[in-house]
Amino acid sequence: AQAEKAQAIEEKEGLKKELDGKDKEIARLSNQTQDLEKQVDDFKLKYQKELDKVAEKQSELKEVTEAAPSAEKISELEEQLKTAQAKNSSIPYDAQFSIHRENIRKTFEELLRSLTALAKIDPEQKEINRAAAQEMLQNMANMLKEWPPAIKTNMRINN
Known part of the structure; x- marks a missing residue:
């Protein structure tokens, strides 16, 4: 005894x-998350400054093209502007994706460690928890196969 x-x-x-x-x-991961969120905020601030610069340049371009109009050149510059805006618009979301992907990876490692420890103590409960985790992960994987999901409605259109 x-x-x-x-x-x-x-x-x-x-x-x-x-x-x-x-x-x-x-605590370390929380600090890391806060640091990454600060980086995201910094990127957003830089992005906003770039948008302001683009808007400023756009007004300058408008003045110049009004003086010597060239439809071909204007459309080319507008296309470049749209391309630049599209590239910059994804930066904050890429940063958020990286943060969440890393959190999911580390949490999954913790889950595996917990299941390993539980296997030594209570194999039956470990198997129940493993099955629940597997089902949850399977559902998450199925959701990601088609994202964003198609819009569904119960409304019927009469012809």
Whole structure:
């Protein structure tokens, strides 16, 4: 009985240390997330400044083309402007995607570690949790196959 009690205390201490490690990892990831969010905000600010510059340049171009109109040159410049705006508009979303992808990857690693630890303690519960996680991940993968989803409605159009 004493040996079992000592073993239980050791396991408790081990779990406590592991929990402290997880708390530190969560704090580190939270700080990293905040840093990445700040980077996203910085990119948004840079993007807005670039948009302001583009708007300023566009007004300058308009003045110049009014003085010497050339329809071909105007359409070419407008096309370049649209292309530049389209490229810059995805920057904040790319940054957010990177943040979320990294969070999902790390969380999945934590899930695997938890299942591994649970397998040693309670294999039946581990199998239940594994099946639930697999179903959730399968559903997520199925959702990603066609994103964004098609709009569905229950309305019928009479002819």
